[in-house]
Amino acid sequence: MSTPALRFAHDPAFGPPEAAHRAISGHGSGGPAPKRIVVGYGFWIFLLSDVIMFSAFFAAYAVLFKNTAAGPSAHELFDLHNTAVQTACLLASTFTCGMASLAVGQRNQKWTQLALLATGLLGLAFIVLEIREFSGFVVRGAGPGRSAFLSSFFTLVGCHGVHVSAGLLWLGTMMAQFYAKGFRQDIRHRFLCFSLFWHALDIIWVAIFSLVYLVGSLPPELLP
Amino acid sequence: MSDDLDYDAGSYVGEDRLADGGLPGEQHTLRREVRGYLLGLALAVGLTIASFWVVGTDGIYRPGLAVAILVLAVAQMGIHLVFFLHITTAPDNANNILALAFGVLIVFLVVFGSLWVMSHMNHNMMPMDQLMQMQR
Numbered sequence: 001m002s003t004p005a006l007r008f009a010h011d012p013a014f015g016p017p018e019a020a021h022r023a024i025s026g027h028g029s030g031g032p033a034p035k036r037i038v039v040g041y042g043f044w045i046f047l048l049s050d051v052i053m054f055s056a057f058f059a060a061y062a063v064l065f066k067n068t069a070a071g072p073s074a075h076e077l078f079d080l081h082n083t084a085v086q087t088a089c090l091l092a093s094t095f096t097c098g099m100a101s102l103a104v105g106q107r108n109q110k111w112t113q114l115a116l117l118a119t120g121l122l123g124l125a126f127i128v129l130e131i132r133e134f135s136g137f138v139v140r141g142a143g144p145g146r147s148a149f150l151s152s153f154f155t156l157v158g159c160h161g162v163h164v165s166a167g168l169l170w171l172g173t174m175m176a177q178f179y180a181k182g183f184r185q186d187i188r189h190r191f192l193c194f195s196l197f198w199h200a201l202d203i204i205w206v207a208i209f210s211l212v213y214l215v216g217s218l219p220p221e222l223l224p
Numbered sequence: 225m226s227d228d229l230d231y232d233a234g235s236y237v238g239e240d241r242l243a244d245g246g247l248p249g250e251q252h253t254l255r256r257e258v259r260g261y262l263l264g265l266a267l268a269v270g271l272t273i274a275s276f277w278v279v280g281t282d283g284i285y286r287p288g289l290a291v292a293i294l295v296l297a298v299a300q301m302g303i304h305l306v307f308f309l310h311i312t313t314a315p316d317n318a319n320n321i322l323a324l325a326f327g328v329l330i331v332f333l334v335v336f337g338s339l340w341v342m343s344h345m346n347h348n349m350m351p352m353d354q355l356m357q358m359q360r
Contacts, residue, residue: 048327055331059338210297
């Protein structure tokens, strides 16, 4: 009758199970946290480790920023119009992803699929713009092999691009799972992880467009 | 049985909510959440426009531009954390906050530690042309 995870909730000291569940305080009372909280927390830890990996790439980029080996510098290379459109795409897709999670909360299949489709298309537009930018650099002789600066640039921004691409694949599987299996609990937990992943990617993009593109496009005499 | 005690997927990492609200004000909750996302979007768009505007303007002290961009970026990350990832100061969110604080500490150590150490090494290194002379 009682699930193991909730056995403390039957202790009269904590009142009826639902009340105990609502009253989780984070101070060890109310029994073990529900699975959704544990899943979210575990994935949050993974995301933070991912952020730490990105911070190492950011550090490498910052250290190697001036080592252009007489090749093109950031100031000469970056096109901020492209970056602005990319930023708009990713910010809009993070918003539609939030709308998708609200639709999942309402168990609304149509809006879930529409919001996820919008998220995916905006993410795809972001990736297409990034590939176009990268191939433009390579054509101009500013590929990753040109200088230490460009190596670290392609590693950092490319790593984010790979994350977004992997996120797009994950998004496709989430749409298929909601369509085929409905709003089952385990699938909603997977979707919780996906939405956290997608929002975290936008946070990393904020750091990239600000510290790589905007600061990089400042005239060199303004940089420390 | 287990579905009665289940929670909304949402994108909530911390806040506790019963599935389907279970309360009469369900539509109100939805409207409030949509408004929360819209507010977050508006703030993020505003900060993004501000940081792109700052690069092209002569209105502020030019040598401070890099710092201004950094500050705007940190502010926008905070907006994303609060409005999209729902990291709050609520007591049931303490674990998420503590993990975040530790992550930020490590990021700070990695980035500023690298910059600090490498700037000293650059400073102490012989200029490249002299180094080439010695290797000849």
